Amino acid sequence: MTEMKVQNIRLFRLHAHHLDVRRKKGCIPEIAGACGMQNTPPGAWETSLFNRVSDCSLSDMKALLFPEKSLLQAWSFRGAPVVFPVGESDAFLTALVPRDGEDWIYTQGIAGALDFLQMPFGELLDKLKQVMPLLDDRTIESKSGLDRTMAEWMLPLLPMEKRDLWNSPSLYGTPDRQTVGGAVVSFLLRPCAFLGLVVFGERAGASPAFTSYKGWLGHPLDPGEDAAGKLVRKFLHCYGPATADAFASWLGCSVKQARRMWESVSDEMEPVETCGGKKAFVLSADKDLLRSPPSVQRELLLLGGHDPYLDQRDRHILLDDKALQKKVWQTAANPGVILQRGEIIGIWAGKRKGAGIEIKMTLWDDASASKQKLQDLAEEYVAFRQQKLLKMEL
Template sequence: MVLEIDRRQAMAYRVAAHGLHRGGTDPAALAVFDLGVQDDAQRDTANLAVLARLDTAPRRPLADDERFLSTWSHRGAPHYHRAGDFRALLPALMPWDAADAAARLSWQRRDMAAAGMPADEAIRTAAAALRKVVTHPMTKGAASEAVTKVIPEGLSLWCRRCRATHILDQLMRLATPLAGLALRPGVSPVTLVPLRPRPRVPEHPDARAAVDVVRTYLRLHGPATATDAAGFVGTTRTTLTHAMWPDDLVEVSVDGRRCVIPHDALAALEHPPEADVVRLLPPRDPLVQARDRALLVPDPGHRKEVWKILGSPGTILADGEIAGVWRARRSGARMELTLTELLPLSARVRAAVEAEAERLGKARGAESLRVSWT
């Protein structure tokens, strides 16, 4: 028998699964790090995602916590992971075949023709080259220049902005963790750092590791579909269902949409706590990384405000809804937060939002904070 729920129940489950009811003081215990937390260092998004989930602000930022490391991982985007989890994740980042690699690289036939090799071979070639040339901390620019000299010409391209020929950017991002490289957190320019001890480039993808990634996505962002999970991984639905699909899933209907969730999460889905929390979530917060954006934000116009092509805002989570957006401007020790309603907010919720703004400003070291509503 298929469990039938509505969107509100699904959102209540996700709010709880993402730890947004708050509890504890240890970032490493947060469930969102089971998958990894995407970071935008310029806007401190990963640290703000942690702040939204802990009872008290952490004693130190993630960049100073040796229990975490940063690297390009899912879809080539920068993520913080628990350092102890990362080596087990590496085989899940290795493409299954040429079609999978082409999807992760967003390559078309002409790209593979230009490369002179299948896409999966291109990633393995780039990873081996990066492992060879990056033997000490190197900026992204220096590493790109060094690796471009030793890879086949088809894997590099003339860059008009840089006025130089260098390795294709997405190829470098996908190959970097496979080469046993992390990113030095909290520094600019981006700097690649070899892990110690340094893992070898995985020879083959690992089914168990890949299935664990998909299962974790479905636990945090479920109930969801195979297409949703494939979008997060950066692959095709066909590859995901053939090579990475867990066998312990149960079917759920969310307002008539057929979805799945891990069996061990079903009880929590059936009886989630009320989503009666108010939080300021940063841009790229784990909650808004779900690929079924229409479930998170039903109104198409509101979705355009939440997910911008460039410079997405933070979001206001109120009683299980993405109810608004926020942007911050910093000038020295002064911070200004502009809050925008997408849904009508009560006086109680507005007061709670402003309290969250004070908490955010204090965590960011602002000596003065100005909050304005639009």
Template sequence: MLEVDRRQVLAYRIAAHGLHRDVRDAGELAVFDLGVQDVTKRDTAVLALVARLPAGAEALLDDARFTLGWTHRGAPHYHRSEEFRALIPALVPLDDADAEARMLWQRKEVTAAGMPAKDVLLTAAKALRDVVDRPMTKGSASTEVTKRIPEGFSRWCRGCQATHIHEQLMRLATPLAGLRLEPGTSPATLAPLAKRPRIPAKADVAGATRVVETYLRLHGPATAGDAAGFVGTTRKTVAERLWPSGLAEVRVAGRTAYLPAAHLAELESPPEPGVVRLLPPWDPLLQARDRATLVPDKAHQKELWKILGNPGALLADGEIAGFWRTKSAGKRLEFTLTELWPLTKAQRTEAETEAERVAAARAYPTPRITWT
């Protein structure tokens, strides 16, 4: 059994995620095999591409090669358009226990709904499909759907001061209904897919297994629990029903983890991870569920993965070496770069160059940069 340390794992992941900028076309980036999470107001998907492409940001908003949708865990992700329709059946829960886990429902919610959890999800998908026959804001779609579903599917929302469909239920049901998200819109806007597919009759187990395998390839070596955290289900579901074949066992810091065997040589001898990059919040590299591998210090983990307001991560010499934040000041973008340990002068210079790339992608002139 191959035994590796966390530095070797990080070097492998940095290469697997395309952070060496050896790919020129966004469509060829391996991170789109799993999807790139987007938070529109913070340009996270665009900035994830800035970190990976030598030519700078791709215009995701106008690029028909990519489709935005609520997919893994109900979070918005960009996927290759040619693969989006095939992904939809892989998002269907395998059974009621899987559906409950993905919807974040407890027994009391299932009882209130009055039907099995998987039926709840498919019923909500049918209502969404009936309602959203044109682009509609999330609020408008929620209002109309809530009128068509059983009362147990809804809840009182203090923020909206209204009763509407459970948030996570709506997010998970939306792709099953053949709906995507309109890029760059706020509030979120739902729209039918072209040649909208029918609601899947059953889960695509093979497709869901490929999602797990892709997670292990990009974020490996990893465990069933890690993959389950990304998918949004239970470890038992992944380990017993979605576990891929052709995996190799690897020892990492005393624990057993798994990687597709075809990529074992890349893990054993990864490229030197000497790149400096500014990763946005929710960057694909930061989506790994074994956060202690990425950032061993618990205080630093709490700073990087907050409930609200995550900073970006400063990648240097194969480590998360700091954080970064921005704020706009008139027509200028102000950067605050925070070191977790002293960087070299060359690394600081590279980080400042990366900040200029980020500012340009957000249509700002040369930024003002402060180091702390």
């Protein structure tokens, strides 16, 4: 097997993620469609696109979602809100629909509510699917509003003896604001998203808004003929060399589902050897590019904490020190990272204060990044956010 060096893998992935050089606005569908852009916390996808495109303002980005609707936001892999091209909806939605014996993504936590109601998962999902078409001609503001409304619409479909239980306080931490039914809906909305029954609509101030795929775009979701294969190819191109287990982790799906999808393109991949002698796979079409990746025109980058590049499952490729990895990948509110030729050399965070933003950076001992270059990058990012850089602490 061909052995792939760590630095070659980094440079290859930088190129696949469109981080080696900034592209023009016309490349946005290709860039956003590479592997999707997570939008948690809200605005994360804008930071990701900013780091890849040279001539796209914040208002331009928002226009791509609305009114142009060339990009779409919906719950996708790992149940997270993801922005992707409308034309690739099959890869980011349909591909995630499980087959017999496979679990739905992001629904494991529903078990407590099912036990409380003494109702099966499939029955409740079928009842929610019956009322979801009511979204075709309306928009609902806020996620809590969506949960509550759908739970109310489902109530008449439930057996009489289950309705009081359905309206009982939630078992999931917000009993004063959510019912058991609202919690059930919250879990089941991810499967509905994969089926094209709910997407994010035009944002209403600080709150997200929701409608159906058909209501937003004027036509139902086309499931496509090779949705699973498309998604596996995207993953391998952006994160290869990789394994089926890493694919399962990235999707947040069962190993069974990941391996079934993986096998759909097994004839398009081949094994290579990564650091430590481990076996992984690459697309055959990418092998030469991995051996000799393009040179990097941008040595230093400030990536947002949830940039797609940081979604690599083999984190040692980006950062070998396991203690420092814990500072980058946290349970919530990941910091941004300082990237040098594909390797993480520090972290950063921005804080809004008054009329601008203050940025604090931490470089690790062996880092050699120029302070002036970091200052320039900070000012560029803050200007993109239409703010002033009040202070940079290094």
